[in-house]
Amino acid sequence: MQTIAAIADGFGSFQLDTIEVAPPKLDEVLVKMEASGICHTDHASLSWKRPLVMGHEGAGIVRETGTGVTHVKAGDRVVLNWCIPCNECFQCQRGDTVLCESSKPAHVMSPSRGHAHARGTLWRGTPIDRSFNIGTLAGLTLVRKEAVTVIPAEISFPAAAISGCGVMTGFGSVINIAKTQPGESVAVLGCGGVGLNIIQAAKVAGAKTIIAIDTNPAALERAQRFGATATLLPDAADKELRDVAEKVRQLTGGRGADYAFEASSRPDLAFVPLLLIRDGGMALQVSGINDRVTVPMPWFMWNKEYITPLYGGCQPARDFPKLFKHYRSGEIKLDELVTRTYSLAQLNQAIDDMMAGRNAKGVILFN
Ligand SMILES: [Zn+2]
Numbered sequence: 106m107q108t109i110a111a112i113a114d115g116f117g118s119f120q121l122d123t124i125e126v127a128p129p130k131l132d133e134v135l136v137k138m139e140a141s142g143i144c145h146t147d148h149a150s151l152s153w154k155r156p157l158v159m160g161h162e163g164a165g166i167v168r169e170t171g172t173g174v175t176h177v178k179a180g181d182r183v184v185l186n187w188c189i190p191c192n193e194c195f196q197c198q199r200g201d202t203v204l205c206e207s208s209k210p211a212h213v214m215s216p217s218r219g220h221a222h223a224r225g226t227l228w229r230g231t232p233i234d235r236s237f238n239i240g241t242l243a244g245l246t247l248v249r250k251e252a253v254t255v256i257p258a259e260i261s262f263p264a265a266a267i268s269g270c271g272v273m274t275g276f277g278s279v280i281n282i283a284k285t286q287p288g289e290s291v292a293v294l295g296c297g298g299v300g301l302n303i304i305q306a307a308k309v310a311g312a313k314t315i316i317a318i319d320t321n322p323a324a325l326e327r328a329q330r331f332g333a334t335a336t337l338l339p340d341a342a343d344k345e346l347r348d349v350a351e352k353v354r355q356l357t358g359g360r361g362a363d364y365a366f367e368a369s370s371r372p373d374l375a376f377v378p379l380l381l382i383r384d385g386g387m388a389l390q391v392s393g394i395n396d397r398v399t400v401p402m403p404w405f406m407w408n409k410e411y412i413t414p415l416y417g418g419c420q421p422a423r424d425f426p427k428l429f430k431h432y433r434s435g436e437i438k439l440d441e442l443v444t445r446t447y448s449l450a451q452l453n454q455a456i457d458d459m460m461a462g463r464n465a466k467g468v469i470l471f472n
């Protein structure tokens with residue numbers, strides 16, 4: 106079948122062009138895309154040195170399934186997950202499916218699985234990879250069955266699409282990695298798309314103190330609507346956020362927060378969460394910083410833990426239903442995170458708006 110896709114050239118730009126998508130084989134699912142969120146990874150994927158069907162967070166309707174697929178059927182509404190467990194390898198067997206060894210969560214394709222699927226998508230007569238093996242910025246996507254989870258009828262496609270990446274990253278980091286308990290305290294550095302989801306997940310977890318930190322007053326106001334119990338606006342002169350750390354201590358009984366999350370994407374703040382937590386607390390870096398940064402080792406004292414959780418430790422079959430249960434009960438807001446929707450033809454504008462920070466979240470709609 107032919108469909109239109111956004112194709113990154115690997116050297117900084119993209120074009121809309123026709124791709125040919127094969128029917129699903131045994132363990133595959135063909136999905137008609139309805140919505141695809143845009144995040145910074147999509148911008149980065151423009152420069153991954155090879156042509157690629159873009160997009161890694163989306164939702165749509167199952168069009169066709171292979172004969173080995175039983176958990177979804179044609180007509181089902183589904184969300185896609187970009188960490189695709191194989192459920193067979195060493196890491197999947199020990200329950201850490203985000204570390205699946207045959208479905209690496211980067212743009213690295215596994216020789217056994219990736220290329221089998223790449224053959225399912227042709228561009229100009231040649232196999233082309235899909236971003237994170239899902240490539241959601243296309244009218245149709247062909248994925249392994251482990252990449253789709255059914256969504257409830259009442260959730261909109263844009264809301265479901267964003268759940269597939271930033272929402273799950275924030276939610277899962279709190280629920281699965283920090284395992285925040287009722288009465289505990291949480292500090293969040295950066296209140297954009299991921300930060301807001303950390304805040305609302307912390308509220309769901311019963312955190313008593315949720316401190317939002319951002320240099321943008323509008324972001325702090327939003328953070329309060331999502332459940333922050335206190336907000337801090339750092340002074341421009343406070344480079345290492347020492348004053349902020351002092352205020353966090355005051356707000357947490359003089360000890361520091363139980364957990365502090367870095368969701369600002371600012372390399373200079375990568376280790377600052379260590380200054381915001383108590384001894385034995387946990388610092389989580391969730392914004393995917395790739396730069397080389399230095400840190401004074403005493404910041405790790407005493408017994409502080411530092412972790413960069415991947416995809417919130419998401420196990421799709423377990424965590425999407427959990428997330429949507431909280432959405433249904435009104436504890437998790439999703440629709441409010443979608444600032445603006447675009448057509449695929451407006452992808453350039455959507456990327457521009459994201460890079461300029463104009464949206465909490467932009468979503469491409471297909472029809
Ligand atoms: Zn993303």
Ligand SMILES: [Zn+2]
Pocket residue numbers: 190191192193194195196197198204205206207208
């Ligand atoms: Zn695996």
